[in-house]
Amino acid sequence: MRLFYKHTLFIFAAAALILSGCGSKYKSEPQTTDSLPPSDEVIDGIIPGTPGHSSVIDPADGIWSSGGSALFKPASYELFNQWVSAHPVEPQQALINVNLVKASDKNTYYGEVKIRYQHNASTYEATLRSGTSSYDGVDFYKYNYWFKSQNQTVFSGFFEDKVGAIVLVVNRTLDLGDGGGSSQIGGEVWFKNFTASWAAYDQGGAWSVVLPCWFRSIGPYDCRSNSVMNKSNLYPTNGYQKLGTFSNMNKLKAFNE
Numbered sequence: 001m002r003l004f005y006k007h008t009l010f011i012f013a014a015a016a017l018i019l020s021g022c023g024s025k026y027k028s029e030p031q032t033t034d035s036l037p038p039s040d041e042v043i044d045g046i047i048p049g050t051p052g053h054s055s056v057i058d059p060a061d062g063i064w065s066s067g068g069s070a071l072f073k074p075a076s077y078e079l080f081n082q083w084v085s086a087h088p089v090e091p092q093q094a095l096i097n098v099n100l101v102k103a104s105d106k107n108t109y110y111g112e113v114k115i116r117y118q119h120n121a122s123t124y125e126a127t128l129r130s131g132t133s134s135y136d137g138v139d140f141y142k143y144n145y146w147f148k149s150q151n152q153t154v155f156s157g158f159f160e161d162k163v164g165a166i167v168l169v170v171n172r173t174l175d176l177g178d179g180g181g182s183s184q185i186g187g188e189v190w191f192k193n194f195t196a197s198w199a200a201y202d203q204g205g206a207w208s209v210v211l212p213c214w215f216r217s218i219g220p221y222d223c224r225s226n227s228v229m230n231k232s233n234l235y236p237t238n239g240y241q242k243l244g245t246f247s248n249m250n251k252l253k254a255f256n257e
Helices: 013-019 077-084 198-202 226-230
Strands: 005-007 068-074 092-102 109-119 122-129 145-149 152-160 164-175 182-193 241-250
Touching: 068 077, 068 182, 077 182, 077 241, 092 241, 109 152, 122 152, 152 226
Parallel strands: none
Antiparallel strands: 005 122, 068 092, 068 241, 092 109, 109 122, 145 152, 152 164, 164 182, 182 241
């Protein structure tokens, strides 16, 4: 069961205003790496619905003190429930927060991704991290960086909690033409849960230290994806499924630039 922080009900005024009129169910459209959309449908350099200026209202304003945040649209309720691994939920007013920091003298990023939603008058939040340490001279966050794909600058990276891993993908950027570079980003979150409980994971299994799941080459906590590790493809392989999408996120806040 994914361990969420539970809060009393928050009223997300901006988020509720944007989400008003939405049905009680998302259309169930599970996506896997076997049926990816054509790249030109995803990496288009434009975020639909973004105003022609950088002062986009943050729907999570006042919730998180740092990072960039945006509305999060689950790919389907079925997949979201698989990811949560708890009681059945119908997520409402889902939000995502990305808070990454560039490592000194490197082009890699460490930090955390938070996903929050409401269900039955309660608010739940999960935090997935990259880790800031290293093992045998290799940084835990070595796979988290920007690269070129389909002539576009994109990003992918691993993050985990005790239930499983996600891959954060940034596949859309918007440059307002003011000389400041890309200011708004959009993307996707893909997930792969572990196949064993986190009790053994806490103990590090057969390792003397708890390694990130993307460093494990065997066992129930192996969350590697070849495409993310070698950047051969923007989307994760090796059993990952698409959790949801986001757009209109402030890039400067998300990457602390």
